Amino acid sequence: MEAGALSNPVLRARRNLTDRIGDPLLRGLSGLAAALAVVVLVAIAYEVAHLAWPAISKFGLGFITTNDWNPVTERFGAAPFIYGTVITSTIALLFAAPLSIAISIYLTELAPARLRRPVATLVDMLAAIPSVILGLWGILVLGPFMHDTIEPALKSAFGFLPIFSGDPSAFGYLTAALILTIMTTPIITSVTREVFETVPGDLKEASYALGATRWEMVRQVVLPYSRAGIVGAVILGLGRAIGEAIAVAQVIGGASVIHASLFHTGSTMAAQIAAQFQGAPGALGKPSLAYLGLILLAFALIVNVVARLIVQRGALKDVDVTPTEAEAL
Amino acid sequence: MSPGEGHALMLDRGNLKRRNRVNRVVTISSTAAALFAVAVLVIVVTSVVTKGIGAISLHFLTTPMGLFGDTSGGISNAIVGTAIIVGIAAVMAIPIGLLVAIYTTEFAPPRIGHAVRFALDLLNGVPTIITGIFVYGLIVVPQKHQSGFAGSVALAIIMLPIVARTAQEVLTLVPATLKEAAHALGIARWRTTVRVTLPTAAGGLITGALLSVARVAGETAPLILVCSIFGQGVLTEPGQALASIPVFIFQSSESPSPEAHTQAWAAASILIAFVLVLNVVARAFYARSRKRMGA
Numbered sequence: 354m355e356a357g358a359l360s361n362p363v364l365r366a367r368r369n370l371t372d373r374i375g376d377p378l379l380r381g382l383s384g385l386a387a388a389l390a391v392v393v394l395v396a397i398a399y400e401v402a403h404l405a406w407p408a409i410s411k412f413g414l415g416f417i418t419t420n421d422w423n424p425v426t427e428r429f430g431a432a433p434f435i436y437g438t439v440i441t442s443t444i445a446l447l448f449a450a451p452l453s454i455a456i457s458i459y460l461t462e463l464a465p466a467r468l469r470r471p472v473a474t475l476v477d478m479l480a481a482i483p484s485v486i487l488g489l490w491g492i493l494v495l496g497p498f499m500h501d502t503i504e505p506a507l508k509s510a511f512g513f514l515p516i517f518s519g520d521p522s523a524f525g526y527l528t529a530a531l532i533l534t535i536m537t538t539p540i541i542t543s544v545t546r547e548v549f550e551t552v553p554g555d556l557k558e559a560s561y562a563l564g565a566t567r568w569e570m571v572r573q574v575v576l577p578y579s580r581a582g583i584v585g586a587v588i589l590g591l592g593r594a595i596g597e598a599i600a601v602a603q604v605i606g607g608a609s610v611i612h613a614s615l616f617h618t619g620s621t622m623a624a625q626i627a628a629q630f631q632g633a634p635g636a637l638g639k640p641s642l643a644y645l646g647l648i649l650l651a652f653a654l655i656v657n658v659v660a661r662l663i664v665q666r667g668a669l670k671d672v673d674v675t676p677t678e679a680e681a682l
Numbered sequence: 683m684s685p686g687e688g689h690a691l692m693l694d695r696g697n698l699k700r701r702n703r704v705n706r707v708v709t710i711s712s713t714a715a716a717l718f719a720v721a722v723l724v725i726v727v728t729s730v731v732t733k734g735i736g737a738i739s740l741h742f743l744t745t746p747m748g749l750f751g752d753t754s755g756g757i758s759n760a761i762v763g764t765a766i767i768v769g770i771a772a773v774m775a776i777p778i779g780l781l782v783a784i785y786t787t788e789f790a791p792p793r794i795g796h797a798v799r800f801a802l803d804l805l806n807g808v809p810t811i812i813t814g815i816f817v818y819g820l821i822v823v824p825q826k827h828q829s830g831f832a833g834s835v836a837l838a839i840i841m842l843p844i845v846a847r848t849a850q851e852v853l854t855l856v857p858a859t860l861k862e863a864a865h866a867l868g869i870a871r872w873r874t875t876v877r878v879t880l881p882t883a884a885g886g887l888i889t890g891a892l893l894s895v896a897r898v899a900g901e902t903a904p905l906i907l908v909c910s911i912f913g914q915g916v917l918t919e920p921g922q923a924l925a926s927i928p929v930f931i932f933q934s935s936e937s938p939s940p941e942a943h944t945q946a947w948a949a950a951s952i953l954i955a956f957v958l959v960l961n962v963v964a965r966a967f968y969a970r971s972r973k974r975m976g977a
Contacts, residue, residue, distance in 0.1 A: 372870035379872040383785030386778045391801045400819040455715035479723045481961050483900020485928045486950045489935040490726050566705040596809025598903040623811050630907050646815045657807035
């Protein structure tokens, strides 16, 4: 695009022509791509509902509360898996949320400047480990450790509580919850860290000037300022936890029952689909799993929308709460 | 937690010892939390590598899997299959993702741009197993058989929001002055985009592409549904179901045999090395690109 080209009338005319085509072409192509992204989202919901239709028309909303999954009698219900999803994700977040906040405090307030980037990168790398590998590690390393050490200890200390009753087992809700803790911690951390970094320095300095210790400054300035962002981050972690299929399927044991003990085997919606879809028998096997998928999709979409709304209402619009890979940087 | 209350307390000298103690406890536990996260990474990676490295050999890398239960084979068909499935997914998702990003940053009115971004975030939040069900209904049911191509489509859907969101972030970092300079010279918008904006952002765009590849290379859930029953030997035709490394790890991990577990660890070492190296390279690109754009 040298200046000479513009002064030459012939070249100029040709350029005008390509520009007349080029501009609308790029606009059209890119607009089409953007429309495709929206269409895919709608198509996913439609197709899953379509596959689930035989089960929806057979079981109706009663599917959600039916506590049974029996291919022989063709009686299917989502209750054991909704229970498993809720219990494992809740426990995972009970661990991951404080852990992530503590890591973010370390990374933004405590760590020496030289260590901040490397440590943050290492925490992010935890999110890069494929879930199937975490599941393999869960089966062969974490599971036996839970069975031999952690669960007997919990049982002897808190065995009177129903959640710590029964025999220790390598597979079950608790093992799955710990794997989910490992998966969600880096995601929550990357968002909370970013939120903490937006806290204005003069507010922090004002707190120090009043004689606050570092923790008092964090408690009185950083945490209140970041509240919406923290809640949004934790809910995004929840979205990740409820949707994880493979690692959970590997370590939860795959039992279609509700059991109070966290040592007991169970299953989640995502894990049940991953484990059963391939060999699902009969006219209702796959549709019932798709119905389960539809409920899971509704959970996931609601969780994501709520997380975004919370953060936006917290007037932190400049903070991007989606843990896209870009933020892992 | 009114600030006045807290600050009044702070002036109370008698409390100083207790306050410093609390501060120390929090400092130590925050540091411990960060150490814990790093330790988990180190423990997982070292157990994968130490348990797997012994089984990695030329034979393992160049021989296809044996029949079910036969652990004398290798994973050459899985390596080839993963390369094909992920390669086709990348060819579909990266250009489309880039176009989406160009639309939202260069052309879209603010409200539509916002809506597209929102849709991408929701797409990113769709559990990957659901993407698997979608592609099963979309491609496997009509074709009546699984295929590597179905796997690629599923992985492309997972990649799309990652590529598009990263590219958006990088494109908004391109200094407005550069684009304005091009506009001032009377250069058309598409030329500015292709010749000025994209080359400036190239490093960051490559980062997004590499990270999305790293992310789906280990993706298992949708492949279990749409590409997990495959024939013997090294297959290269995407129209039929292909073996893949993640599915191999999953299937071997479910087996009770210790030999199968050893094979799973070995395949996991290769996958984890690939994913972590890709992450490191991607970060290096990003750091360089940010520097270039003065961000």
